[in-house]
Amino acid sequence: MTTLSNFKAKRISSFGETVFATYSRLAKELGAVNLGQGFPDFDPPQFALDALVNAAKGYQQYAPLYGMPELLEAVSSKMSGRLGRELEPTQNVLVTVGATEALYASIQAIVDPGDEVILFEPFYDAYPADTIMAGGTPRFVPLHPQADGTWQVDFDELEQVFNNKTKAIIINNPQNPTGKVFSIEELDKIVALATTYNAIIISDEVYEHIAYEAHTSIATRPGAWERTITISSVGKTFSVTGWKIGWAIAPKEIIDALCMAHQWIPFVVASPLQQASAQMIIEAENNDYYSELQNMYQAKRDLLFSALEKTPLKPLKPQGAYYIIADSSELDYKDDVALCLDFPKRVGVVGIPPSAFYSTEHKKLAKNLVRFTFCKTDEALNDAATRLKENL
Ligand code: PMP
Ligand code: GLN
Numbered sequence: 498m499t500t501l502s503n504f505k506a507k508r509i510s511s512f513g514e515t516v517f518a519t520y521s522r523l524a525k526e527l528g529a530v531n532l533g534q535g536f537p538d539f540d541p542p543q544f545a546l547d548a549l550v551n552a553a554k555g556y557q558q559y560a561p562l563y564g565m566p567e568l569l570e571a572v573s574s575k576m577s578g579r580l581g582r583e584l585e586p587t588q589n590v591l592v593t594v595g596a597t598e599a600l601y602a603s604i605q606a607i608v609d610p611g612d613e614v615i616l617f618e619p620f621y622d623a624y625p626a627d628t629i630m631a632g633g634t635p636r637f638v639p640l641h642p643q644a645d646g647t648w649q650v651d652f653d654e655l656e657q658v659f660n661n662k663t664k665a666i667i668i669n670n671p672q673n674p675t676g677k678v679f680s681i682e683e684l685d686k687i688v689a690l691a692t693t694y695n696a697i698i699i700s701d702e703v704y705e706h707i708a709y710e711a712h713t714s715i716a717t718r719p720g721a722w723e724r725t726i727t728i729s730s731v732g733k734t735f736s737v738t739g740w741k742i743g744w745a746i747a748p749k750e751i752i753d754a755l756c757m758a759h760q761w762i763p764f765v766v767a768s769p770l771q772q773a774s775a776q777m778i779i780e781a782e783n784n785d786y787y788s789e790l791q792n793m794y795q796a797k798r799d800l801l802f803s804a805l806e807k808t809p810l811k812p813l814k815p816q817g818a819y820y821i822i823a824d825s826s827e828l829d830y831k832d833d834v835a836l837c838l839d840f841p842k843r844v845g846v847v848g849i850p851p852s853a854f855y856s857t858e859h860k861k862l863a864k865n866l867v868r869f870t871f872c873k874t875d876e877a878l879n880d881a882a883t884r885l886k887e888n889l
Contacts, residue, residue, distance in 0.1 A: 564592025612664035619854030676815020804882030
């Protein structure tokens with residue numbers, strides 16, 4: 498019998514299991530409160546469940562390539578308001594398998610081997626992987642945590658990484674894991690640099706409705722629309738991360754390029770879930786759902802933040818999304834991984850080591866950090882609060 502060897506493509510050979518899989522498994526094995534992977538442990542709103550039941554009838558075959566007409570219409574109508582421009586459902590929107598596929602298809606569509614993609618650190622872990630799989634090179638720019646809990650861009654550092662190989666810059670706004678919401682001034686500086694270097698801006702806005710401070714889509718800033726791909730999905734907004742329905746919004750020329758990649762990735766996206774998403778978005782637009790969601794998360798943020806404040810951990814207050822980064826310098830751990838492997842046993846709470854969101858060269862910046870999510874029931878958050886208080 499011959500044994501299989503050397504079968505792995507180089508493009509995946511540097512990847513390991515995602516940090517989310519590792520720490521969710523650990524939480525289960527040890528019965529710890531899982532404040533690691535960011536998925537809600539509570540039900541989505543009733544109108545989402547009703548939409549799913551309604552969509553079970555009549556949508557069993559392939560959807561059109563760009564998406565079901567009802568969803569293209571619902572997304573373009575909602576986003577026309579948010580982006581302040583009349584979007585054309587058949588030209589400016591592509592439905593994808595979650596934001597994840599929108600990111601992957603975007604990078605496949607625009608990045609050639611040798612091209613560079615600029616990423617802020619800490620990053621969402623799919624960005625460098627997507628860049629590498631396209632043969633591109635990620636260029637990393639660390640955000641700097643401040644005493645007031647915000648994370649700042651050093652624009653000199655950012656300018657230094659732009660060059661004539663720069664093909665794209667990815668921003669995540671609001672940002673996972675820091676909770677950063679980019680200011681208008683920051684967005685304008687990013688647009689100016691992207692314009693100078695003829696780069697595409699990919700703006701991942703999956704937390705667009707979970708912002709505790711005013712959130713601005715970069716595509717609304719002067720000069721940005723022509724070069725921006727705005728990405729979002731239903732997962733975070735409707736607490737349905739398992740549905741995997743997302744979209745990209747951009748000028749027609751860019752959307753058509755994305756679709757050239759998309760047609761060979763999933764081909765098309767699950768019809769009933771698109772249909773349910775369309776109905777859900779229309780419902781949300783017609784009631785005050787988005788402010789309800791934001792209020793719910795603001796209360797959860799405050800609950801976890803004040804619980805962490807009562808421990809030796811020093812939490813940084815997020816401006817958006819549903820994660821809190823805390824500084825663990827006062828605890829005696831070698832690094833963030835050591836802390837996160839020990840916490841489930843010592844405290845009974847799982848967090849994620851933020852070094853997973855840094856390049857090898859900058860991992861040391863995360864040495865004394867830990868990320869907790871608060872997209873969990875108040876019972877789970879209170880349980881975690883008690884465990885943190887009693888065991889730290
Ligand atoms: N971008 C960011 C910043 C995220 O946190 C997530 C959630 N895991 C995604 C993209 C993926 O979104 P989706 O589940 O819609 O693919
Ligand atoms: N976005 C979620 C997080 O950051 C989950 C991501 C995932 O499981 N891939 O925790």
